[in-house]
Amino acid sequence: MKPSTVRGRPRVNAVTRRLAGHLVRGLVMIWVVTTISFVIIRNIPGNPVLGQYETLIERGMSPDQAERATAALYGFLPTGSLWEQYTGYMKALLHLDLGQSLSTPGTEVVTLIGSAAKWTILPVLGGTLLSFVLGVTLGVYAGVKRSGKLGDLLSISGSLLHGVPQYVIGLLVLAIFTTLWPIFPAGGPVDVEFVPGFNAGYLASLIQHATLPVLTYALASYGGWVLAMKSSVATVLGDDFILAAELRGLSRGVLFRYIARNAILPLFTILALSLGMLFGGAIFIERIFNYPGLGLLLVNSIGARDYALMGGTFLVTTMAIIVVNIAADLLYAVIDPRVRTGGVA
Amino acid sequence: MVLAIGTLEHFMKRLAATAALAAVATATAACGTSETAASAGPGGVYTTIDGSKQIDATAPINPFNPQGSTFAGYDAMALAWPKNDLMDPNLFYPGLARSWTATPDQGEVVVHLQPNARWSDGRPVTSADIRTSIGLAYTQGGSAYTVNAGAAGAAADIKVVDAKTVKIVQGKNRSNAFLRNVLSTVVVPDHVFGPLLPAGFWATLTAARGTGPAAEKAKTEITGLSQKVITFSPPEDVSAGPFVLERVNPGAALLRKNAYFYDAARIVPGKVKVLNYTGNEQIWNYLVSGKLDSAPFTAVPAAVMKKIKQTPGNAIRKGYSPVAASMAFNQARKPYDNVHVRRALAYLIDRAQVTKIASPEAGTPSVTTTGIHGSSAQAWLGAGLGALDQYKVDPAKADQELRAAGMVKKGGQWAMPDGSPWKVQIHVPASFSDWVAAAKSVTSQLNDHGIDSSVVTSADYILYLDELAGGKFDIGFWLMALGPSPYNIFQRVYGPANGWSLLAGRLNHAAPGKDGNWMGGPETVGGVNPGELTNRLNLATPEEQKRIVGTLAKLTNEQLPVIQIYDYVNTQFVNTTRYTGWPAAGSEALRLPAGVWMQLGMIKKSGV
Numbered sequence: 001m002k003p004s005t006v007r008g009r010p011r012v013n014a015v016t017r018r019l020a021g022h023l024v025r026g027l028v029m030i031w032v033v034t035t036i037s038f039v040i041i042r043n044i045p046g047n048p049v050l051g052q053y054e055t056l057i058e059r060g061m062s063p064d065q066a067e068r069a070t071a072a073l074y075g076f077l078p079t080g081s082l083w084e085q086y087t088g089y090m091k092a093l094l095h096l097d098l099g100q101s102l103s104t105p106g107t108e109v110v111t112l113i114g115s116a117a118k119w120t121i122l123p124v125l126g127g128t129l130l131s132f133v134l135g136v137t138l139g140v141y142a143g144v145k146r147s148g149k150l151g152d153l154l155s156i157s158g159s160l161l162h163g164v165p166q167y168v169i170g171l172l173v174l175a176i177f178t179t180l181w182p183i184f185p186a187g188g189p190v191d192v193e194f195v196p197g198f199n200a201g202y203l204a205s206l207i208q209h210a211t212l213p214v215l216t217y218a219l220a221s222y223g224g225w226v227l228a229m230k231s232s233v234a235t236v237l238g239d240d241f242i243l244a245a246e247l248r249g250l251s252r253g254v255l256f257r258y259i260a261r262n263a264i265l266p267l268f269t270i271l272a273l274s275l276g277m278l279f280g281g282a283i284f285i286e287r288i289f290n291y292p293g294l295g296l297l298l299v300n301s302i303g304a305r306d307y308a309l310m311g312g313t314f315l316v317t318t319m320a321i322i323v324v325n326i327a328a329d330l331l332y333a334v335i336d337p338r339v340r341t342g343g344v345a
Numbered sequence: 346m347v348l349a350i351g352t353l354e355h356f357m358k359r360l361a362a363t364a365a366l367a368a369v370a371t372a373t374a375a376c377g378t379s380e381t382a383a384s385a386g387p388g389g390v391y392t393t394i395d396g397s398k399q400i401d402a403t404a405p406i407n408p409f410n411p412q413g414s415t416f417a418g419y420d421a422m423a424l425a426w427p428k429n430d431l432m433d434p435n436l437f438y439p440g441l442a443r444s445w446t447a448t449p450d451q452g453e454v455v456v457h458l459q460p461n462a463r464w465s466d467g468r469p470v471t472s473a474d475i476r477t478s479i480g481l482a483y484t485q486g487g488s489a490y491t492v493n494a495g496a497a498g499a500a501a502d503i504k505v506v507d508a509k510t511v512k513i514v515q516g517k518n519r520s521n522a523f524l525r526n527v528l529s530t531v532v533v534p535d536h537v538f539g540p541l542l543p544a545g546f547w548a549t550l551t552a553a554r555g556t557g558p559a560a561e562k563a564k565t566e567i568t569g570l571s572q573k574v575i576t577f578s579p580p581e582d583v584s585a586g587p588f589v590l591e592r593v594n595p596g597a598a599l600l601r602k603n604a605y606f607y608d609a610a611r612i613v614p615g616k617v618k619v620l621n622y623t624g625n626e627q628i629w630n631y632l633v634s635g636k637l638d639s640a641p642f643t644a645v646p647a648a649v650m651k652k653i654k655q656t657p658g659n660a661i662r663k664g665y666s667p668v669a670a671s672m673a674f675n676q677a678r679k680p681y682d683n684v685h686v687r688r689a690l691a692y693l694i695d696r697a698q699v700t701k702i703a704s705p706e707a708g709t710p711s712v713t714t715t716g717i718h719g720s721s722a723q724a725w726l727g728a729g730l731g732a733l734d735q736y737k738v739d740p741a742k743a744d745q746e747l748r749a750a751g752m753v754k755k756g757g758q759w760a761m762p763d764g765s766p767w768k769v770q771i772h773v774p775a776s777f778s779d780w781v782a783a784a785k786s787v788t789s790q791l792n793d794h795g796i797d798s799s800v801v802t803s804a805d806y807i808l809y810l811d812e813l814a815g816g817k818f819d820i821g822f823w824l825m826a827l828g829p830s831p832y833n834i835f836q837r838v839y840g841p842a843n844g845w846s847l848l849a850g851r852l853n854h855a856a857p858g859k860d861g862n863w864m865g866g867p868e869t870v871g872g873v874n875p876g877e878l879t880n881r882l883n884l885a886t887p888e889e890q891k892r893i894v895g896t897l898a899k900l901t902n903e904q905l906p907v908i909q910i911y912d913y914v915n916t917q918f919v920n921t922t923r924y925t926g927w928p929a930a931g932s933e934a935l936r937l938p939a940g941v942w943m944q945l946g947m948i949k950k951s952g953v
Binding site: 045046047048050051052054055056057058059060061062063064065067068069070071072073075076100103104105106107111112115119174178179182186187188189190191192193195196209287290292296300303304305 | 396397398399403404405410411412427482484485522525526529568571572574575576592593594595596597598616618620622623624627630631633634641666668805806807808810811812814824827830836936
């Protein structure tokens with residue numbers, strides 16, 4: 001055991017140093033992105049209170065009613081110079097205080113983000129994983145059988161779906177399953193008539209409402225996975241170790257595992273990035289299906305010039321991407337021995 | 346590659362299992378819905394949309410919060426509900442106030458509460474609730490409840506006459522808007538919201554009505570309560586309306602019938618489901634699928650309207666909508682400072698054609714420009730309406746006007762007096778599809794007449810308003826004619842957008858380009874100050890109002906600070922499959938929430 005302990009210690013130190021480096025770089029990046037987004041957000045033109053007043057007029061309220069409804073909103077606008085606002089914002093951030101929303105006056109931004117995040121995770125995570133599993137599996141097949149008819153068909157379907165924008169797929173899915181063949185609800189996260197909790201009706205309604213957003217997300221990202229996996233498989237197939245394995249007469253099952261394991265490595269980075277983007281929400285999908293996730297929250301906050309909410313949503317997305325990137329980098333060292341040993345495998 | 350195919354099959358099986366799960370979920374949810382609907386009793390679940398806001402499940406159950414999880418007419422009650430009258434803004438249906446009286450000058454308003462009114466926890470609704478509600482309204486500012494004592498129409502005293510009677514006295518600067526502002530008071534329970542008002546609040550309010558440092562301090566104390574009131578989050582809904590909030594999620598709110606409502610026998614549905622929406626297209630989907638029992642005014646393209654009409658039970662109710670779409674000029678910019686140019690453009694725009702393209706279902710071409718919605722203008726002006734210039738399409742007159750303005754025609758194109766090119770740019774927010782279509786139609790007509798015109802869109806409405814207020818546009822689309830109050834009608838043309846604003850009860854006029862004055866019109870025209878006259882409308886007697894409206898309509902027709910393009914038609918949707926008894930077309934109740942229709946005893950079960 002002694003030699004392995006001796007060998008293990010420097011490895012632990014290397015991992016710790018690597019993690020510490022990532023953390024420092026991550027914190028610096030978060031600060032830079034937060035600062036840049038703060039300046040951009042505060043300089044977006046538009047008076048949120050005037051906007052809300054005129055929106056209420058446009059919705060049919062009388063000027064008196066609209067004035068009553070918006071008069072108190074001025075108290076929620078940031079005051080002071082840009083520098084004062086910035087220092088105040090950064091101080092509050094250190095206490096994990098993202099401020100109060102203007103569009104939902106007085107509600108903490110953290111509360112709004114927390115509420116939206118849970119609705120984003122189900123469709124985006126579900127859609128990402130579904131499309132990843134499906135795309136990777138079919139991608140391997142398309143790569144191995146790239147000269148066959150089914151391989152061609154998979155490649156073409158992948159290219160086609162990859163080229164169609166998310167919102168087009170969403171609108172098509174919406175039209176097919178809510179109008180032409182109305183078997184799924186058109187919007188919302190769950191039917192309000194069901195008592196929230198672990199009961200069949202509520203869970204079924206939850207799945208029913210999430211089906212179309214998940215399907216849209218899966219269809220929209222499936223093509224990318226198929227094409228990426230096919231390309232990766234094609235590269236691996238040309239490697240010497242595959243030829244050696246074939247010459248050694250290894251079974252097809254073992255050979256498939258060799259191909260799939262080596263070809264999937266580059267896709268993990270993309271998957272990690274996709275999971276990071278999860279917190280940015282799927283803006284178009286959430287908008288089309290009226291699904292109250294982070295994407296919709298961000299769109300609404302921009303539309304209402306809700307500075308605190310915009311900043312909070314950007315910050316959460318930024319942090320998620322950075323954290324997931326760090327995690328992916330560390331995970332890469334675990335799944336790929338060449339990274340762990342500095343290329344000496 | 347046998348194993349690869351085997352793995353593929355494995356995943357196909359998983360996919361099939363997922364699809365089956367979704368199908369089971371659909372079936373289970375469908376069964377579950379009918380079970381839950383049954384719990385609503387024989388009255389069933391009434392499904393609708395609240396057009397005034399989008400649902401935010403994190404918002405408090407508090408009507409003072411603009412985004413609050415309370416719904417006017419259902420669980421949020423006012424003293425009374427405004428009728429959609431063409432001229433009189435002081436006509437109301439009873440709400441928590443069974444009746445009211447006002448002195449002729451509206452100096453005193455006495456409100457008598459519904460004798461049987463109770464909160465959903467069983468406690469009676471009393472004058473103390475009204476007093477607390479008014480106290481809380483002071484913290485928000487505006488209308489009758491402002492701490493600026495000099496402001497017109499500000500309440501000066503609130504007296505509890507008895508448990509069910511309250512007297513509200515107006516200050517010395519009398520306004521004819523006082524009664525309607527009092528009747529619009531939203532009432533909240535004193536035993537829930539009362540603790541928000543600190544001890545000594547009423548003494549502080551009295552002090553705030555004075556002058557000097559003590560008064561300023563008192564004002565600050567009262568307005569300082571604003572955020573505390575807005576953010577207050579009661580643990581549960583306590584409603585005096587026909588319904589009480591059961592639960593809310595980001596997709597919808599569910600309200601159940603309030604057994605303590607003073608007229609519960611009139612309320613048919615056992616529950617109300619208010620669906621959320623993020624855009625009109627979701628309302629269209631709900632309407633096409635027949636889910637909504639009623640929907641508020643929603644702009645609908647012709648193709649979608651056709652589909653909506655095909656859905657069994659769907660019907661349309663049309664009525665008066667006090668709003669019009671117009672093209673507003675920035676008169677600080679050349680050549681729009683010249684009335685002849687504005688008139689020339691009016692003679693070239695075929696309003697019927699524009700309306701047909703932009704808003705065929707929910708618009709009617711404006712008869713002419715008066716500043717007033719066509720239906721209302723007829724009532725205000727009578728025969729005088731016919732005497733005004735109708736600005737019918739007349740290219741010859743347009744040419745005359747352009748020449749009178751000194752404009753020149755070169756190579757078939759109109760140019761500025763100095764011969765430089767004249768480029769007309771009409772600005773609209775990209776999200777208003779009817780305005781975009783209208784602007785395109787207008788520019789097409791102007792281009793046909795040799796005026797180089799184009800449409801410029803702003804990314805969103807807030808940006809549009811910001812740029813408009815910043816005086817960046819020559820011409821922009823503008824909502825106007827916001828009746829029935831004559832002040833509200835003309836305030837859109839001769840209010841802050843054109844330089845006039847009220848500050849501490851005094852009318853000021855800002856120079857063009859300053860303090861939001863983007864219309865840049867002259868302060869006086871032929872000795873008439875339109876802003877002053879508009880302001881007078883809130884203080885005048887009905888006879889004087891009529892005279893002022895006549896003067897302002899004539900001035901607007903001659904000077905054309907705006908060209909009125911089309912008057913909106915309130916186009917609402919109902920579905921007769923589950924319920925019936927809807928307000929008739931043109932009814933004064935049509936624009937009110939369905940909860941008020943229920944209070945008025947209109948809504949019945951279909952086939953009963």
